[in-house]
Amino acid sequence: MSDKYTPDTLTPELKAAVIDLLYRLADDSIVIGHRNSEWTGIGPILEEDIAFSSTAQDKMGHALAFYNLLHELGEPKPDDLAFLRDAKDFRCCSFVAMSHLPANAEGDVPELMNNPTRNRLIVHGDWSISLMRQFLFVEADVLRMHALESSTYQPLAAIARKIRGELKYHLMHAESMLRHLATGTDESRKRMQQALNSVYPHALGLFEPTQHDKTLANAGIAPGETHLRDEWIEHITPLLAGAGLRQPTDVEPVFGGRKGRHGDELVALLADMQKIYRMEPTGTW
Amino acid sequence: MTTTRQRTDATQRVWNALQDVTDPEIPDISVVELGIIQRVEATDDTATIDMCPTFAGCPALDYMRDDIRKHVTAAGFDHVRVNIVFDPPWTTDRITDEGRRKLKAFGLAPPTKCSGGPVTEAIIRDVACPFCDSHDTTLESIFGPTLCRAIHYCNACRQSFEQFKPVE
Structure with a gap:
């Protein structure tokens, strides 16, 4: 248990487990980063436009840090990991890939057709989904990074410590907006409750158990997913109750992402995100 | 001892060169004053610099890394290595x-x-x-x-x- 690990001292079994863990961390980060960046320029108010753009940029930085750790372990270089893999190779949960467009969002604005995704967002985008996801995600992210700070895999522990300092601002932003909107008008309370109900089953997918959980926990590299989930629920329950929201119970979690089983939303997101890089993968940026 | 003295002089030359590398978005402040230089090691023609990013997603990081390489090379080091390190983390207290x-x-x-x-x-x-x-x-x-x-x-x-x- 007291062993400290570096890339050179991982056993093959531990190395495979760490690689899987890093893909989950990195892919969650880049995908929620991309989703939040979709509000850049069209956020509901200027401060939220800046907040979502900034958290997006931070999360892409976190993804880069994790992809670099993967590269150290012999995986492809960070840009290729982000932009050349197909959806089936991503290990993010469905929660981060969820679109903030209502299912029935139809009808584009023809004069704005240079970027169809953005145009649909301007017309139909549901920011309450993004905000609720951001709140639920960052609470989990902080708990996860706090636990990983004492990881026996030293490169990961150092990055987790760094990331936790940055997440402080994400946390303050999300908790403050949750409080304001959930206790604002009837309309804002209703929208926050609806958003919570719709994203919650996916949020539980953040903690989808994997075949490596026991190995990672026994080696002191990462806490078990079920343990983290319990900690997260214990943590968010009073926050949601304090904001007057009803926390869904008896919910069936949406799993599959950690095994590479994704829906159309991730496929569409990657098509957008990877489009430019794939046009010229050998280009210098 | 001569070797120690040489090493100290070489190290000091690197620190001096770093004083001229500034943050591209805050052009008055040097990377040394920003507290992002974690460690400097230098011998006759080789310099190794550890820098810690302010924010993991800071887009100025690569720019500053290249700029450090340029300035230290210009100070007479043929082999310059700039490592990005996360331990200990950069904080604004630095x-x-x-x-x-x-x-x-x-x-x-x-x-x-x-x-x-x-x-x-x-x-x-x-x-x-x-x-x-x-x-x-x-x-x-x-x-x-x-x-x-x-x-x-x-x-x-x-x-x-x-x-x-x-x-x-």
Whole structure:
């Protein structure tokens, strides 16, 4: 248990487990980063436009840090990991890939057709989904990074410590907006409750158990997913109750992402995100 | 001992070169004053520099890394290696007093020190206006035009201003 690990001292079994863990961390980060960046320029108010753009940029930085750790372990270089893999190779949960467009969002604005995704967002985008996801995600992210700070895999522990300092601002932003909107008008309370109900089953997918959980926990590299989930629920329950929201119970979690089983939303997101890089993968940026 | 002395001189030449490398978005402050240089090792023609990123997603990081390489090479080192390190993490407490003075002169309120403790809302709100020094300021947005900046408003001189925000 007291062993400290570096890339050179991982056993093959531990190395495979760490690689899987890093893909989950990195892919969650880049995908929620991309989703939040979709509000850049069209956020509901200027401060939220800046907040979502900034958290997006931070999360892409976190993804880069994790992809670099993967590269150290012999995986492809960070840009290729982000932009050349197909959806089936991503290990993010469905929660981060969820679109903030209502299912029935139809009808584009023809004069704005240079970027169809953005145009649909301007017309139909549901920011309450993004905000609720951001709140639920960052609470989990902080708990996860706090636990990983004492990881026996030293490169990961150092990055987790760094990331936790940055997440402080994400946390303050999300908790403050949750409080304001959930206790604002009837309309804002209703929208926050609806958003919570719709994203919650996916949020539980953040903690989808994997075949490596026991190995990672026994080696002191990462806490078990079920343990983290319990900690997260214990943590968010009073926050949601304090904001007057009803926390869904008896919910069936949406799993599959950690095994590479994704829906159309991730496929569409990657098509957008990877489009430019794939046009010229050998280009210098 | 001669070898020790040579090493010290070489190291000092690297530190001097680093003093000329500035943050591309805050051109007055050097990477040394910003506190991002973690370690310097140098012998006759080889220099190794460890730098810690301010924010993991800072887009200026690669730029500063290249700039460090350029300046140190120009100082007479044929082999320059710049490592990005995360341990120990950079915090705003690492910005030197001279760095803080330069931030303020540039119009950016320096980050309040957190002395190894957590960044609290009180720390974030306790900011003096860089223009008139009044503490009668209001936090407008914890996010700003770059990852490291927050936006405040000075009620005394009625001007909005940016702050290099504290990071623990």
